[in-house]
Amino acid sequence: MTVALSGKEIASQLEEKLPESIIESGQDYLVVKNESLLAVAAFLKDTRDLDFDYLNFITAVDYYDHFEVVYRLSSLEHNHSLVMKTRCAERENPVLPSVIGLWQGADFQEREIYDLMGIRFEGHPNMKRIFLWEGFAGHPLRKDFR
């Protein structure tokens, strides 16, 4: 059984290495600032004891006043997992850094989020729609769509 690591413990580790990168942390998640998303992700992936080498999925949630993008990470070596979130208050043209450089599996899922939620991932080599056709008006999984 995969062990869910405590977000609070990892947040306290991160506080030493990358101060002020965490907005909030809970029993099984931590919320990261946009600017430090890549640094935190790289820390989680490359630290020997954490070793989050597998990205289970990325998904996005629309909370009206902000978007939340959820990354679920696992370590195949240590068999533990963690949920990392980040928030994006911009609604017109939300942009987040792409994690494709760390986890190749992010490729299609970031495109899916862009297609259906309209969040653009900077650094993605092929940032275009994946399900809907080019020219489709709007992003249909947004709460205010239509």
Place this chain on the structure above:
Amino acid sequence: MEIGNVRPYIYPDIELDREEGQVIEDLKANSQPVIPDPDKWLEEELPQNILLTSVDALINWGRRSSLWPAICFPACCAFELIAANGPRFDLARFGMEILRASPRQADLMITAGTLTWKMAPNVRRIYNQMAEPKWVIAMGACGISGGIFASASYAVVPGYNHIIPVDVYVPGCPPRPEALIYGIQMLQKKIAKRRNLTLGKG
């Protein structure tokens, strides 16, 4: 000096030659009369076995008895269609079991499933590639009207009749194989009424 182990003569005895000669003699004796032409009876029977019918009846019979569907099943209704093809429902009874991988060999399109707008150009291309005459059965609620996706979805075509002409509608979500077979039989009845020849003036 005595020679031991003399090698036996390798050729067969003369008796075998005599048996062979007897076979030949018997065949020759029994083969004196000439065997008549086996197809000679045709000349007498053929005039008694000609049926006269109309061109329409013959062509329609041929067409409706060999409806070959193209493989174009975008979603879940395909499983009922596969069940209809299987041994329990046995679509082969009606001469329509051969699913053609190439639309150029098919004359029936069974639209088994939800169609999204992104898929729609491809389905239309498959339809255009099918040789005339061709027919379409809209299978299931999604094929008829978009089904449960009709009012809410931004991506689903509300019925195949928006992009291709549909001959028979089979309702259900999904329709049972019996319903599909009934729909195909209705299409056969429709084909039976077709008129294939028109009297031209040129």
